[in-house]
Amino acid sequence: MVRAQAERTLRGRVAVIGIGETDYFRHGASPDPEFKLALKAILAACADAGLDPRDIDGFASYSEDRSDASRLAAALGTRRLRAATMQWGGGGGGCCAAVANAASSIVAGLADCVVVFRSLAQGQYGRFGQTTGIDTISGEKAYLMPYGVLAPPQRFAMRVRRYMHEHGVRQDAMRAIALASYHHAQANPRAVMHGKPLDEAKYDASRWIAEPFHLYDCCMENDGAAALVLVPAERAGEFRHKPVYVLGAAVGSGYRTAAMPHNSPLYASASFDTVAPDLYRMAGLGPSDVGVVQCYENFTGGVVMALAEHGFFKPGEANDFLTVENLTAPSGRLPLNTSGGNLAECYMHGFELVLEAVRQVRGTSTSQVQRNDVAMVIGGPMVTPVSNLLLGSEASL
């Protein structure tokens, strides 16, 4: 018998029961290699849950994570491996998609206990923001690199400039995002930028990386690993912590977003034009239901676009909405990146944002918000595919 379309949802079907992370280091500063970091984060997430690590039966990651699922399973003594999923696409566009893929494996009956993780040791494997030693280049990069458009800031600055032009967005709006992240990092002892506050004058005086990006508009590069564990909702009560439920998730991008080079029809966009409506539809919620947002910041400009595309304000209202007061815990209109995020906590390719959303719903953030029943995560503005996630407490179901 064909089942009703309405049943095809993740809403309320899967729960996060554990989160874990390593210490976070400046890039190249980790004493441990990348695979060891992954193991540490996974074991920490299992310990947080009160789960025997051998009961994990699936692994999910993204951005071509190098810690192979089968090797992890062998190292951990996994009794049986049942799901091994990797989200296509680079950068942080997959940080929510990896959770969605894990949740889908569970809902579909392919696995019962899936760990989602990201591990990075750039000292071991080289940095994202630097390119060297390439003699010839073809494909998309051939249309960009010979013109000095090499690293991520240069690839995205023109996109943000166009958005600012189309909607009258001022530098102040981007500055407010950076200040909110640094503000929250000062309360978070895990944050790499803990103890290093940022103010308007320091932001304005900082060097340009690629106009319109100042230094503080750009994410850090870090070493570390983070992980979370998902189980079916019916098992959520077996574990140590208050469960956090997946309310919805969406992945993808709109019409010809990948048209290279810079030929996406909707160029001045964070790529959420189709993905944000999908998320709200699955969750049965709207922007006014969301109490706190963790939004991936490769660059602050992408956050402006992504928040607008999720309906928190209209693009023309960005200058009025994006103020430090509105973006900070505990009671701003939309507290943003409450752990410090990619800018000031740690660049764990956005996976630290997923963990922070879990903490907010649990009520254990270092910058706890008042409205914490529904938390949003937005992954990878301006790349493709992008992804997003809504997490909620039992009361939100």
Place this chain on the structure above:
Amino acid sequence: MSSKAIPTYLPAGLPIPIAEPDGLSAPYWAGLRENRLLVQRCSHCNTWQFGPEWICHRCHAFDPQWTEVEPRGRIFSWERVWHPSHVALAQHGPYLAILVEIPQADGVRMVGNLLGDPLQNVAIGTHVEGVFEHHAEFDPAYSLLQWRVHGP
């Protein structure tokens, strides 16, 4: 390698663009070497597209025709780059990269550098014309398409 005959906008040492092993973009790169800008246009439905693909994204006809267009366009967006992301740029900068839309080819866009003072004011919508920048002394030799401001 002989000394350079013509100054280039960016210093030597950046990656050299070549066609993919499957040859998809070979006509584009060969065209630049002959001072010609070639863009794909589907001969079935007249859709323009850039970068190149094996198929027309509108009607799915294979092997869209390479069509010469005049290198004239408007600045669609721009950036001034200060931080060097490659050793070749370490002592160089700032420099300007722009995104040019080409109305004659239904607004397809391409990235290049805006010639002239790197600190000049740049305005979206400014008309620009192409300048072919040849790197004949390299192996393999290649050419780039740069842009300069061209009247209103």
